[in-house]
Amino acid sequence: MNRRWTLVRELAIGILINLVVLGFARFAYGVILPFMQKSLGLSYTQAGILGAATALGYVGFVIPAGAVASRIGSKITFASGLLLCTVSLFVLGWTQSFWTALVWMFLAGVGTSFSYTPLVGYFMERYPQIRATVTGIISGGAGVGMLVVGFIVPFLNHLSPERGWRDAWLLFSVVGMLTFALALTLAPVKRKRDLNEEMQDVSAGEAKSHDNLPGARDIGPDLRAAVYLNPRVLLYGWIYFTIGLSYLIPPTFLLAFMIHAGMTPALAGTWVSLNGLLGILSGPLWGILADRFGIRGVFRLSILLNMVALFLPMFRDSALSFLIASLLLGLTVGGVIALLLASVSQQVNMRDVPAALGYVTFYFGMGQLLGPMIAGWMIDSWNHGFAAAFGFAGAALGLGLLMTFLERGEKVVTAIQKQSIDS
Numbered sequence: 001m002n003r004r005w006t007l008v009r010e011l012a013i014g015i016l017i018n019l020v021v022l023g024f025a026r027f028a029y030g031v032i033l034p035f036m037q038k039s040l041g042l043s044y045t046q047a048g049i050l051g052a053a054t055a056l057g058y059v060g061f062v063i064p065a066g067a068v069a070s071r072i073g074s075k076i077t078f079a080s081g082l083l084l085c086t087v088s089l090f091v092l093g094w095t096q097s098f099w100t101a102l103v104w105m106f107l108a109g110v111g112t113s114f115s116y117t118p119l120v121g122y123f124m125e126r127y128p129q130i131r132a133t134v135t136g137i138i139s140g141g142a143g144v145g146m147l148v149v150g151f152i153v154p155f156l157n158h159l160s161p162e163r164g165w166r167d168a169w170l171l172f173s174v175v176g177m178l179t180f181a182l183a184l185t186l187a188p189v190k191r192k193r194d195l196n197e198e199m200q201d202v203s204a205g206e207a208k209s210h211d212n213l214p215g216a217r218d219i220g221p222d223l224r225a226a227v228y229l230n231p232r233v234l235l236y237g238w239i240y241f242t243i244g245l246s247y248l249i250p251p252t253f254l255l256a257f258m259i260h261a262g263m264t265p266a267l268a269g270t271w272v273s274l275n276g277l278l279g280i281l282s283g284p285l286w287g288i289l290a291d292r293f294g295i296r297g298v299f300r301l302s303i304l305l306n307m308v309a310l311f312l313p314m315f316r317d318s319a320l321s322f323l324i325a326s327l328l329l330g331l332t333v334g335g336v337i338a339l340l341l342a343s344v345s346q347q348v349n350m351r352d353v354p355a356a357l358g359y360v361t362f363y364f365g366m367g368q369l370l371g372p373m374i375a376g377w378m379i380d381s382w383n384h385g386f387a388a389a390f391g392f393a394g395a396a397l398g399l400g401l402l403m404t405f406l407e408r409g410e411k412v413v414t415a416i417q418k419q420s421i422d423s
Helices: 003-022 028-040 044-072 074-094 098-113 116-126 128-161 164-183 195-202 222-229 231-247 247-260 263-294 293-316 320-347 350-381 385-408 414-422
Strands: none
Touching: 003 116, 003 128, 003 164, 028 044, 028 098, 028 164, 028 293, 028 385, 044 098, 044 116, 044 350, 074 098, 074 164, 098 116, 116 164, 116 222, 116 320, 128 164, 128 320, 164 195, 164 247, 195 247, 222 350, 231 247, 231 293, 231 320, 231 350, 231 385, 247 263, 247 293, 247 320, 247 385, 263 293, 263 320, 263 414, 293 320, 293 385, 320 350, 320 414, 350 385
């Protein structure tokens, strides 16, 4: 019972951390922007630069964040990133100029890079036997954050049109500080035991050689061989890149696509809200399925269903098609990401998981930067541009799905995983 309570408590803290670093520090800007833009007198170009600054801070530091987590530990890394996000949210609530906002939006992105993948790595180290499930559950924090932002920001702006957006940033910073205090209570992961000691725990008195384990050569200080030049990690990096290409296209253009197709804004907004609600369940659902039936096959199924959601409105832009697409997108997007990260964690020794997650997330971030730009150009320049943009997103995912069949070689088996298998 105590172990179960510990798991529930730690997962709840993980959800809160993702709520702050993703829901507030990354996704809240899009909702706050109209009010913040008017108050600060920002042009649309400046508003776009602020959004890009957060993305650049995230992409630019996600690889160093993973390497740092592998060296000094995941907990201190994600706690530091969470604190930086919290300070950034607080300062944004008081900012008076574009340049101040630019600096702290960038730092919010940096804080997110030091929080998200090290947090995922931490939970994979803590619960390796159910890594897909725990990854999916804590990923639901982003969806919770988006729902909270969608209700809180308009409400605060209604109460105080002049400074409601500032109160929102400040409220988010208070939640961030409380979450930081809770994060400090998480148990540290033991990292300094060598493999022979772990093997003795698995089978008392049974001597096992370090070099007899698959992937033992990956253990050590040289992350280049273990992670950055690991062909399996590189393969998943490119798969993550294709996911990144498609990832932001639906949340950026789906509402506009529905309205363009003749749906009322109210109905289109309802469909989008359903998407967000299901997104909270997506990660946990697919994580549980993966731990029950195997990550690889479930991962491919989640990609396939995501492709169906993207292609469906391309061929028939009816309200029913958009409803089905919204439901499928909500049910699959979080699962695709959670299962990819869980798959990557199987390609390296547990000690190098944070570095591997940070490395592949860099590819994901580059895809996120390119995808919306390509889709926007298609919408502006092509006939039936919305359909073309969603077709591009589906085709990118299709390429990623094909790449999952290129994986070769044995997975790394750590002592903890072996214990789970043997038992």
